[in-house]
Amino acid sequence: MLTEEDRFLFDLQGFIKLEGVLAPDEIASMLRTMEEAGIKDPENNPNKSRFGNFLAWSAAYRNLIDHPRILPWLFELLGPKFRLDHAYGMAARAGATAEGHSLHHTSYLWNHGCYYLVEKGVMHNGLIVVSFALTDIAPNAGGFCCIPGTHKVNYPMPRKWYDLKDNPLAKQIPQKAGDVVIFTEALTHGTWPWTDAKSERRSVLLKYCPSYMRWAQKDMNAEIEGLTPRQKQILLGPAVGDRDPIPPDA
Numbered sequence: 001m002l003t004e005e006d007r008f009l010f011d012l013q014g015f016i017k018l019e020g021v022l023a024p025d026e027i028a029s030m031l032r033t034m035e036e037a038g039i040k041d042p043e044n045n046p047n048k049s050r051f052g053n054f055l056a057w058s059a060a061y062r063n064l065i066d067h068p069r070i071l072p073w074l075f076e077l078l079g080p081k082f083r084l085d086h087a088y089g090m091a092a093r094a095g096a097t098a099e100g101h102s103l104h105h106t107s108y109l110w111n112h113g114c115y116y117l118v119e120k121g122v123m124h125n126g127l128i129v130v131s132f133a134l135t136d137i138a139p140n141a142g143g144f145c146c147i148p149g150t151h152k153v154n155y156p157m158p159r160k161w162y163d164l165k166d167n168p169l170a171k172q173i174p175q176k177a178g179d180v181v182i183f184t185e186a187l188t189h190g191t192w193p194w195t196d197a198k199s200e201r202r203s204v205l206l207k208y209c210p211s212y213m214r215w216a217q218k219d220m221n222a223e224i225e226g227l228t229p230r231q232k233q234i235l236l237g238p239a240v241g242d243r244d245p246i247p248p249d250a
């Protein structure tokens with residue numbers, strides 16, 4: 001159940017940070033699995049350092065799809081019929097190609113894929129991102145950044161504020177390993193280059209949308225071994241009709 005505070009903060013900022021969603025032993029085993037899968041030589045360029053297919057790695061990864069701390073947020077932000085559209089991981093280390101993923105998206109122009117609106121007290125979103133940190137993201141280390149509040153601006157953002165360099169509006173959001181940041185894709189956001197030489201970034205991002213929508217070129221693979229019936233349902237392709245609500249308890 002979301003609290004009054006949760007709703008207020010998400011509406012105000014366009015994102016929310018949930019602390020301690022994953023336990024240290026879960027994280028350690030997920031990082032081991034990731035290492036075994038060969039994700040160990042990241043570049044500090046999100047276009048090179050993104051990796052996929054992690055849902056096939058283990059039940060710990062698959063269980064992120066309908067994690068009990070996250071599900072109430074998905075129902076609140078997307079309603080009872082939503083789907084997992086795509087998912088990828090981010091790996092970064094300092095000293096590699098120092099490029100970030102520049103700030104993108106704004107709610108100023110209606111974008112059918114990533115909107116944020118509140119109608120009669122209910123939030124509606126085009127795409128919701130759930131970002132699980134598997135390693136610490138220290139203040140100013142790099143990683144996810146955004147301009148809070150831009151998911152509901154009414155005027156175009158001056159061009160200069162899309163640039164991450166010396167941007168007084170952009171905020172980097174620190175996370176501890178196990179914390180989750182949920183944000184609406186309508187928020188102006190991006191990836192700050194990773195500068196922390198003492199640690200590397202390992203995060204996995206799951207992106208959900210209403211059941212009628214698809215962002216990716218193709219559906220997620222719902223034939224991965226080990227998915228529960230509810231997880232399979234969340235991975236279904238887009239449809240308006242003939243779609244059951246996701247069961248809150250499974």
Ligand SMILES: O=C(O)CCC(=O)C(=O)O
Pocket residue numbers: 090101129131143144145189190191192205
């Ligand atoms: O976590 C990040 O680095 C931000 C990723 C991003 O820009 C996105 O999901 O579109």
